[in-house]
Amino acid sequence: MENETVSKNFIEQMIDKDIEEGYCHEVHTRFPPEPNGYLHIGHAKSILLNYGLAQKYGGKFNLRFDDTNPTKEKTEFVEAIQSDIEWLGADWEGRLFFASDYFDQMYEGAVKLIKKGKAYVSDLSAEQIREYRGTLTEPGKEDPYSTRSVEENLALFEDMKNGKFADGEKVLRARIDMASSNINMRDPVIYRVAHMTHHRTGDKWCIYPMYDYAHPIEDAIEGITHSICTLEFEDHRPLYNWVVEEVGKDMIPNKDEMPPRQIEFAKLYLTNVVTGKRYIKRLVEEGIVDGWDDPRLVSIAALRRRGFTPESIKMFVDLCGISKANSSVDYAMLEYCIREDLKLKKPRMMAILDPVKVVIDNYPEGQIEYLDVVNNLENEGLGSRKVPFGREIYIDREDFMEEPPKKYFRMFPGNEVRLMNAYFVTCNSFVKDENGKVTEIHCTYDPASRGGNSPDGRKVKGTIQWVSAEKNVKAEIRLYENIVDEEKGVYNEDGSLNLNPNSLTVLKDCYVEENLADAKAYDSFQFVRQGFFCVDAKDSTPEHLVFNRIVSLKSSFKLPSNN
Numbered sequence: 293m294e295n296e297t298v299s300k301n302f303i304e305q306m307i308d309k310d311i312e313e314g315y316c317h318e319v320h321t322r323f324p325p326e327p328n329g330y331l332h333i334g335h336a337k338s339i340l341l342n343y344g345l346a347q348k349y350g351g352k353f354n355l356r357f358d359d360t361n362p363t364k365e366k367t368e369f370v371e372a373i374q375s376d377i378e379w380l381g382a383d384w385e386g387r388l389f390f391a392s393d394y395f396d397q398m399y400e401g402a403v404k405l406i407k408k409g410k411a412y413v414s415d416l417s418a419e420q421i422r423e424y425r426g427t428l429t430e431p432g433k434e435d436p437y438s439t440r441s442v443e444e445n446l447a448l449f450e451d452m453k454n455g456k457f458a459d460g461e462k463v464l465r466a467r468i469d470m471a472s473s474n475i476n477m478r479d480p481v482i483y484r485v486a487h488m489t490h491h492r493t494g495d496k497w498c499i500y501p502m503y504d505y506a507h508p509i510e511d512a513i514e515g516i517t518h519s520i521c522t523l524e525f526e527d528h529r530p531l532y533n534w535v536v537e538e539v540g541k542d543m544i545p546n547k548d549e550m551p552p553r554q555i556e557f558a559k560l561y562l563t564n565v566v567t568g569k570r571y572i573k574r575l576v577e578e579g580i581v582d583g584w585d586d587p588r589l590v591s592i593a594a595l596r597r598r599g600f601t602p603e604s605i606k607m608f609v610d611l612c613g614i615s616k617a618n619s620s621v622d623y624a625m626l627e628y629c630i631r632e633d634l635k636l637k638k639p640r641m642m643a644i645l646d647p648v649k650v651v652i653d654n655y656p657e658g659q660i661e662y663l664d665v666v667n668n669l670e671n672e673g674l675g676s677r678k679v680p681f682g683r684e685i686y687i688d689r690e691d692f693m694e695e696p697p698k699k700y701f702r703m704f705p706g707n708e709v710r711l712m713n714a715y716f717v718t719c720n721s722f723v724k725d726e727n728g729k730v731t732e733i734h735c736t737y738d739p740a741s742r743g744g745n746s747p748d749g750r751k752v753k754g755t756i757q758w759v760s761a762e763k764n765v766k767a768e769i770r771l772y773e774n775i776v777d778e779e780k781g782v783y784n785e786d787g788s789l790n791l792n793p794n795s796l797t798v799l800k801d802c803y804v805e806e807n808l809a810d811a812k813a814y815d816s817f818q819f820v821r822q823g824f825f826c827v828d829a830k831d832s833t834p835e836h837l838v839f840n841r842i843v844s845l846k847s848s849f850k851l852p853s854n855n
Contacts, residue, residue, distance in 0.1 A: 297678035303613040315550040319351030327366035329569035330591040343382035355384040362490040376592040402540035432470035432478040442505040511552035512540030553624040573620040588775040599826025599842035604630040624849035639667035643804040643819040647686035684761035709754035716741040767837040771797040
């Protein structure tokens with residue numbers, strides 16, 4: 293038991309204490325995204341953390357959309373976020389909520405604050421409010437409108453609700469402490485006028501609550517016990533607690549349960565990737581990427597489309613751990629996780645990305661034989677398959693050289709190589725076109741070496757993959773690199789992105805085994821010596837297969853030592 297306590301992260305230790313001291317009877321967490329874009333890998337950490345805590349303690353997990361800003365929110369984003377969370381395996385069990393579900397209660401809470409003398413309507417502009425707020429070293433100045441009477445504030449706030457003022461003309465501020473050392477407590481704005489159509493409530497409201505006011509009320513109404521959020525909200529915690537104390541406590545459905553408690557943890561930062569929504573939005577709108585799910589991005593939808601699995605993302609989040617200190621993680625660690633997840637699960641198929649034809653001159657014309665091929669040498673449970681072999685095959689262009697350097701063991705004139713799972717073949721000659729490009733290679737085979745070994749025990753050093761020229765499937769294969777130029781860094785001095793011009797390479801004339809003819813969206817495979825690949829969910833069709841490279845086979849990445 294002692295070891296178990298040591299291995300718990302700081303959040304679990306705090307929850308344990310709340311339970312032991314009798315404050316918390318049932319752990320209740322939530323994930324509260326704003327529907328203004330697609331989720332990215334950093335959100336996956338928050339989703340899995342909140343859901344994992346609810347699971348660990350036998351509690352509940354809610355999904356709630358913080359839709360308090362109708363200017364940027366869309367139903368498309370709501371649907372995409374639900375799909376991503378479902379795919380990650382976080383089950384909200386029907387507890388799907390929206391901040392907009394509680395607009396009436398939030399309004400009533402604001403009226404209550406006014407009646408208690410804890411909120412007032414101000415006519416200051418946004419710029420003036422900033423000016424009056426002071427600095428980190430200087431206290432703020434009292435708002436000249438803070439002396440309005442309760443009756444006047446109630447009337448003005450109702451007029452705000454009824455659309456009698458223009459956007460920005462009036463705001464409702466909480467009356468807290470203009471001399472507070474925490475700027476967030478210097479009479480923060482809690483409602484603003486915004487004549488905008490909301491994606492769920494339509495034109496019912498022309499005033500909208502600010503996030504710092506809305507969020508603690510939502511948590512209270514839903515009975516959230518532990519509001520787990522990222523480190524930038526640490527300075528907002530006193531305001532969160534103030535709203536809970538002044539308004540939220542009365543809205544908690546189970547009065548025996550503890551009020552919501554905010555706990556902050558460090559965000560997940562990945563090196564050399566773009567996660568900022570405004571940057572991704574620009575890439576999408578300018579057509580630089582193929583939507584929010586472009587496989588070069590690290591949105592959850594993009595990772596899924598590229599071929600990452602929920603298991604690989606969970607492994608990655610677990611390896612990153614939960615801490616209070618911000619740090620960056622190398623993207624190579626995410627790639628390590630998908631390799632680890634797929635290497636024993638997926639069959640190893642043959643695919644030729646840059647084909648050149650090989651004719652085996654002494655192989656019987658018109659004959660096709662089917663060879664037994666083991667699907668995964670490291671996992672016998674995946675069984676074997678039959679692969680067609682004939683007189684003409686394709687090999688990768690890089691597996692042949694006219695004049696090879698030393699220690700090149702693949703195909704060249706006079707050299708014998710092994711065709712994987714097939715035969716030994718010796719290269720005799722080749723044909724070039726008028727540009728000097730090799731178009732055809734001629735070989736002879738040793739019929740006794742079927743299966744890839746010779747009865748006389750002779751050894752060959754080179755083994756190459758191949759695909760039948762007669763029985764295959766033509767495919768488009770997309771090779772991805774980082775969308776930003778890693779050597780220059782993500783951002784230029786002017787804030788623009790350093791784009792990598794080679795982030796996508798499309799190979800149209802590729803050949804894969806005929807066994808892949810029925811591959812469906814998201815099916816993934818290891819292509820021998822090429823990497824792990826996934827059928828593209830957007831562009832692939834039965835008539836035109838498209839594969840995305842998920843990740844190459846090798847990396848220099850090593851897991852950090854625990855010592």
